[in-house]
Amino acid sequence: MAVAYRYLWECSRFYRRKFEEAGLGPDSVHSVDDLPKIPLTHREEWLEDQEANPPWGTFSPLRDEDWLERGWMFFSTSGTTAKSPRVFRHTTFDRDIWGYLGARGLHSMGIRNGDLAILCFSYGTSVGFWSMHYALHHMGVPLISGGGANTERRAMFIQNYRPTVLMCTPSYVLYMGRKMEALGISPRESSIRLICASGEPGACVPATKKRVEELWGAEIHDHFGCTEVAMPPLGYPCSHLVKRKDKPVDSHLMEDVYIPEALDPQTYQPVPEGQPGVLVVSNLYSEAQPILRYVMGDWIAISTEPCECGRTHARAVGGLRGRNDKLIKIRGLLFFPAAIEDAIRSLPEVGDEFRVELDHVGDMDQVKVTIEPSPQTAEISDRERRAKVVEALKGTLGLRVDLEVVPYGSLPRSKFKSDRLTDRRPKLFNPHGE
Amino acid sequence: MAVAYRYLWECSRFYRRKFEEAGLGPDSVHSVDDLPKIPLTHREEWLEDQEANPPWGTFSPLRDEDWLERGWMFFSTSGTTAKSPRVFRHTTFDRDIWGYLGARGLHSMGIRNGDLAILCFSYGTSVGFWSMHYALHHMGVPLISGGGANTERRAMFIQNYRPTVLMCTPSYVLYMGRKMEALGISPRESSIRLICASGEPGACVPATKKRVEELWGAEIHDHFGCTEVAMPPLGYPCSHLVKRKDKPVDSHLMEDVYIPEALDPQTYQPVPEGQPGVLVVSNLYSEAQPILRYVMGDWIAISTEPCECGRTHARAVGGLRGRNDKLIKIRGLLFFPAAIEDAIRSLPEVGDEFRVELDHVGDMDQVKVTIEPSPQTAEISDRERRAKVVEALKGTLGLRVDLEVVPYGSLPRSKFKSDRLTDRRPKLFNPHGE
Known part of the structure; x- marks a missing residue:
């Protein structure tokens, strides 16, 4: 925490200005206990910063020359709300960390050596599935890239090469399953045993989860994060949480590298444990994209009650419930x-x-x-x-x-x-x- | 050579059978001098093998359990000629080698730290551009993935984020340049300084090269290989070869890991240096996909005359001239x-x-x-x-x-x-x- 704060103080013009406006100095933050001193960051501030300082903004502590020296990839939001998308540059260091942390999430779901994954997404500049791609690399789990392929070709890949893990959005997993049925291929009898869904809350919506599980005869796991602050999964269920049918689908939170807070949306004070609040996240590990107290905006209820799987990190009860501004x-x-x-x-x-x-x-x-x-x-x-x-x-x-x-x-x-x-x-x- | 031969003898059922039919034993091959003893492999044999032994064939020395333990990705041909595409499984070892060898090709073209690349391809299961993707990773050169994006969005990426290197097919580079002109964006005045083209001979066709260079105000380099045997580039020009305007565009050949031969298409005996022959290639370095004397089938004229850039590997004079079966x-x-x-x-x-x-x-x-x-x-x-x-x-x-x-x-x-x-x-x- 102290290191992330000092790094942003020294290297991020955007954060230096915010810290100074809040009356903070270079040594004001020593531990997680100092978190409440740190001002919140809202999506709009970031947008304004990037529009005022194109193309990258002054947010990231990464210097242009460092990106060009040890760069990896460029990610963006879909850009529907602004004239250009918000963009995020990551480095080779970030890639290694993404791979490691992403693998932790996939391992928690039950993905192991012996699995083969098929990724049905377009391999554009969205973060989510790239993070899974490199996490699989880290684990040595082979994959089939479904970029550019239509559903028929992807179904052929599943029939011929028998992947065990399917990665796509919850919308697509229903669409694809029905399409396969129309082609005379049973998703239930396919080789897919586990679905890792991202991009939408579907895998945590009980009725959608039940439909997908019945259609595919497979477990569906939610993998959630956000382009701005949580590139590898912030939340992911363990197989224990996904298998229980009588309770909401919780997700574990990666507390050692992200600090999640559930706050009241008016006062931004913490809500009691187990109560729904708006999610605010700090990212402590990224070279290109550390960020403190970002208002991710989804509603979350955090529980520290131990999980039967043995993991001690806190959980998001019932996963994420949607963005505050979509209520x-x-x-x-x-x-x-x-x-x-x-x-x-x-x-x-x-x-x-x-x-x-x-x-x-x-x-x-x-x-x-x-x-x-x-x-x-x-x-x-x-x-x-x-x-x-x-x-x-x-x-x-x-x-x-x-x-x-x-x-x-x-x-x-x-x-x-x-x-x-x-x-x-x-x-x-x-x-x-x- | 001796190691690749012995590896195939021990681990590839397909090759073991071919070697035995040719009267060879486990110790018959000691060096490149023994190359003529080794039987040729034609595309059709591979196809038959894979159809007879679905889905992977008996060609690769890779065992299923090794792929599932240290697997990376799965690549395929486009599959227009057979009911299912031919498929190739590669390992994490192969990925590291691809990255290193691919970087050698890109470095030869003049790509360096300080560049930013944009890859305009669909990120499906074709080999070519994935090889560039991981080569850029190896070099620490950042990239923008253009998967799933339309030409307008890719043009916006070029305008906003100023990549210096464009990677796509020769057909697309002309299409994209004209489309940008129609949108009122000048490709000539864009940030692109170097184009790395693959998938078709275009960059070696003098009139196409000239058109692209005039349209974009950039160098165009040919990056050629083949899914079966040469995943990182088998051939790539240096910037010296691309800049000369009065002679055909030659490509360097990666002779230390591939052995290229130019043979008479009827007798399969070597043609004299500088004469056109059909290209036969041996791959000596891959864990999943080593292959000896594969009839790649393109016409090539090989020259060992030293290049002014100082590289000592042989060159393909005028690049590749098309497949023998397309004559x-x-x-x-x-x-x-x-x-x-x-x-x-x-x-x-x-x-x-x-x-x-x-x-x-x-x-x-x-x-x-x-x-x-x-x-x-x-x-x-x-x-x-x-x-x-x-x-x-x-x-x-x-x-x-x-x-x-x-x-x-x-x-x-x-x-x-x-x-x-x-x-x-x-x-x-x-x-x-x-």
Whole structure:
């Protein structure tokens, strides 16, 4: 902690300015106990810094000449919110650490020598799956790169070469499984025994997890991090946590290299253990990208209760629950999109794809849900299906929704990250104020 | 040589059988002088072996358990000729060697610390660009992965982050440059100073090389190998060879780890130095994929004359000239497709894309060439252009062709490897017999 602080003080113009503004000096931080003195960093500050100082910003302590001397790769966010994506340069030192820490996460899930992995992602500049790629290298676990290949070719790779581990987004794992079924290949009978999913909360959404496990006859594990601060996994379940069916899916947190805090979103004071708070993370190990008290923004409940697997690091109870800024309020009730996903996918009458549209008409929020029938429940009439689903959603979400049922296959298929919720209501209220 | 032979004798069922059939024993090969005793291996033998022993064949000396213990990645051919692609498993040992040998090639071209590379390929299971990726890692040269990104996003990466080295196929480098021009971005004024092209002979085709160099204001270097036997470059030019404009573009050959032979395609006896022969290669260094006397099949002329750069390895004069099985005979004249490409692209009146169609009508080969006008020569009338091009092709190819001129932009754009020649003639003759 003292070293990371001093490194940023000396080498990051961005952090030096923030520290000085907070009245801190070069020797103000000696240990984790000094954490509360350190100002928080919000996503917007970083964005402004990079736009004011293109292309790299003044955030990273890495000097240009060092990157060009011992550089590795360049990563970026998808760049939908700004005119250019936010970018992050990492070094060979970072690559070695990523490989080691990433391997720790994959080992915790139960990946071992003897496994063969197939990575179904596009090998662009997103962090997540590159981190798995190099973690597998560190472990000596061979892999098949699915970059550029279509789902048919990836299915052929699975049939012919029998990989045991599949790495992709939760959206893609459902899409791919259904596509294989349509091609006459059973995902359940395939060689895949373990799925490592990243990019979306799906693997921690109980109903999605259950669907994937039934479709593939395999365990699904969530691997979460964030481009800004946690390139190898910040959170990953052990096989013990994934196998229990009666409780939420927790994730272990890599506490020796990341310091996670759960804070109140208004006061930014710590919430009691086990209570949900907004996740703030410090990264203590990176050469190019150390960062202290970054407001990652996802809701998290941290528990230090020992896990039955023997790991002593804290856990995120139920994984991550979505970003604070994605929390939505419908008729006075607060929801994360993942909660709606969970409610819909827990209904066997409903297919994998769905759409939720929110409108404000008169004084009332209108919720319209569009679903497809699941092909396994063809014997039910449309009227019966509609009644069952409306009733069940009212029971689980506490909302009466307008339901539209469209033919199977007509909703768009999400292959990478999903975006199934459209909120057209005027932004009249702050969902977090009362 | 003795070690590679003994390793294959002990561990490769495929080679053991071939050696025994040739009357060789475990101690029959002591040095390079024993090379002529070793039987040749043709592509078809490998294909048959893999189809008979799916999925890996009996070719590689690598045991399944070793791959699963210290595996790296899986590579494949594109699989257009067989029901499944031919596949190659490599180990962490191979990865280290690839990195080192690949770096030697890139260093020879003039890539150094201080450079930043952008790789525009899909990061699938093809060998070529992965080899560059890990070679850059070995050198500490940072890179931007262009996997999954479209040309607009790649152009944005070039504009914002100023990479100095571009890696892609020769087809794509022309496509990308024109696309950038259409977007109002000048490739000539971009940060790219060096292009490393692979996958097609383009960088050694003088007219294509000249076009690329003028379009980009950058050197273009050919990086050639082959999935079966030469994963890091077998051939690569030094900056001295690329800069000279008056002679063909030679490539250095990595003679200490590959043994290249130029043989007569009928007798498989060595041709005299400097004469064109069919390329046969032995790979002496790989753990997973050593191979002796593989008929790579490209035409090559080998020269041991010292290069002015000081490198003492032999050179491929004019690079590779195409595969023996792609040699075509038109009205009694033998051509490689690259010769046609060279003739067409040397005409300033013609755009980058073209199509060649061969038919046999009556007793006569018909050659139809479809071109687009180059946008830089809009002042010439269509009739004038047609006359100029027909005349010039008659002069360089020695053939009268039917010429069709279609509007600029109407021929399909090749983004990966090109396939611009269609031969619909009945297979009546062996082009190599007289």
